[in-house]
Amino acid sequence: MKLEIWYLMNPLSRFELLAERLVEGTFGRWFAGRLHPLEVALQLARALEDAQVLNLRGERLAPNIYWVYLNPEDYAALRQAQPTLPEDLTQSVVELASQAGLVLTQPPIVEVHSAESILRRQVSVAARYVPPESVKAGGTSEMDAQTLTAMRAELERAPDAAPFLILDGRRTVSLVRPTVALGRSLDNDVIVDDARVSRHHAQLRRRAGRYVVYDLGSSGGTLVNGDRVSECLLQAGDVISLGGVQVIYGEDSPTPPPPPGPQDTPPLPNTQYPIPNVK
Numbered sequence: 001m002k003l004e005i006w007y008l009m010n011p012l013s014r015f016e017l018l019a020e021r022l023v024e025g026t027f028g029r030w031f032a033g034r035l036h037p038l039e040v041a042l043q044l045a046r047a048l049e050d051a052q053v054l055n056l057r058g059e060r061l062a063p064n065i066y067w068v069y070l071n072p073e074d075y076a077a078l079r080q081a082q083p084t085l086p087e088d089l090t091q092s093v094v095e096l097a098s099q100a101g102l103v104l105t106q107p108p109i110v111e112v113h114s115a116e117s118i119l120r121r122q123v124s125v126a127a128r129y130v131p132p133e134s135v136k137a138g139g140t141s142e143m144d145a146q147t148l149t150a151m152r153a154e155l156e157r158a159p160d161a162a163p164f165l166i167l168d169g170r171r172t173v174s175l176v177r178p179t180v181a182l183g184r185s186l187d188n189d190v191i192v193d194d195a196r197v198s199r200h201h202a203q204l205r206r207r208a209g210r211y212v213v214y215d216l217g218s219s220g221g222t223l224v225n226g227d228r229v230s231e232c233l234l235q236a237g238d239v240i241s242l243g244g245v246q247v248i249y250g251e252d253s254p255t256p257p258p259p260p261g262p263q264d265t266p267p268l269p270n271t272q273y274p275i276p277n278v279k
Contacts, residue, residue, distance in 0.1 A: 015045040018099050027092055032081040034074045040123050044068075044089070047127035048096055050207070062102035063127035066093060066110040070123055075114035086112050161236070161251035163211055165190065175211065180204040182242065183216075196220050196243035204234075211249070213240060220244060 019041035028037040044066070051063035068089060070078065078085060089110045097104050118124055163175040173190055181188040185199040192201070198218035204211045214231045215222035220243020224232045234240075236251040 015049045015096075015100065016042060018096055019045040021099070022092055022096060027088075030078075030082050030085060030088055032078060034077055035070075035121055035123055040068075040125075041092070043123050043125040044093060045096055047125040048093065048100065048102070051127040051129060052102055053129045059103050060101065061129055062093075062097035062100075062104050062108070063129045064104065064106055064108045065130055066108060066125060066127045068110060068112045068123065068125050069115040069118050070112065071118045071120045072114040072116060073120055075112070079112070086110050163249070163251050166248040166250060167192065175204065178206040180211075182247070183218075192242060192245055192247070194243075194245045197245055198243065201242050202240075210234070213249075218243060 019038065022041045022045075023037040027041060031037055031040065047066060048062055053061050053063075055061055066089070068086075082088065087110075089112070090108055093108045093110060094104065097108075115124070165173045165175065167173065167190070177189065180190060181200065181203050182190045182192060182197075183199050183201040184192060184194065184197045188200065198216070198220065200216050201218040201220075202216055202222045203214045205214060206212075211234045212231055213222065213224065213229070213234055215229065221228050221241075222243075223229065223241035224234070224238050226239075226241075232238075234249045236249065238249045240247040240249060
């Protein structure tokens with residue numbers, strides 16, 4: 001019951017709460033003392049959260065391909081102690097997606113690989129949604145370390161424009177960090193000293209170069225352009241209300257590049273991570 005109340009007060013913790021629930025069952029006994037079960041569950045839950053997509057019907061789709069990377073020593077020991085680990089993790093993904101209210105368009109694929117770049121007793125998880133017709137039957141190819149690093153960088157890449165907040169109609173705060181906390185408490189990144197604002201009121205999180213505002217269960221609520229939200233993708237010019245205190249989200253346009261010279265050729269399109277054609 002306490003966990004349920006805590007979740008209702010802090011919606012950002014939804015996937016973390018689901019991860020904690022996951023380790024209460026057999027999940028916690030799969031890792032032969034080499035990995036902390038909660039860390040594995042949290043990595044799976046965060047990959048599920050970060051790689052979910054929204055289709056044209058407004059449904060949130062869970063990623064359907066997962067790559068779990070372990071240190072080679074841990075990998076060898078775990079595969080010997082738990083030969084069915086990929087299948088077991090697949091069932092855990094199904095359980096996480098169901099409890100999170102995400103739609104699985106097909107049974108997910110979970111691959112477990114060794115990687116020298118992963119330290120002992122640590123784990124790294126990457127996930128992607130791929131249209132079902134594009135997934136090869138029987139599994140997927142291993143994601144190399146360079147691709148994995150590029151995927152992480154894409155999730156937290158800096159915006160093309162320079163985002164900022166305007167407080168009190170005059171104070172400007174540049175947004176440069178992937179996560180920005182707003183509230184009345186002194187431990188926030190942006191302190192809003194007003195009794196209407198909760199101690200920890202809202203948070204901005206960067207996702208693929210865009211900022212999303214999340215309400216942290218505040219007493220006065222968070223509104224964007226007059227509509228109460230629990231989370232909302234921000235656009236330049238949006239007015240955020242923190243319990244009645246207005247904060248403006250803005251973006252400075254980047255400096256345009258110089259016109260191409262006669263010998264210049266247009267850059268190739270970035271096709272490494274095309275946007276899924278979700279129907």
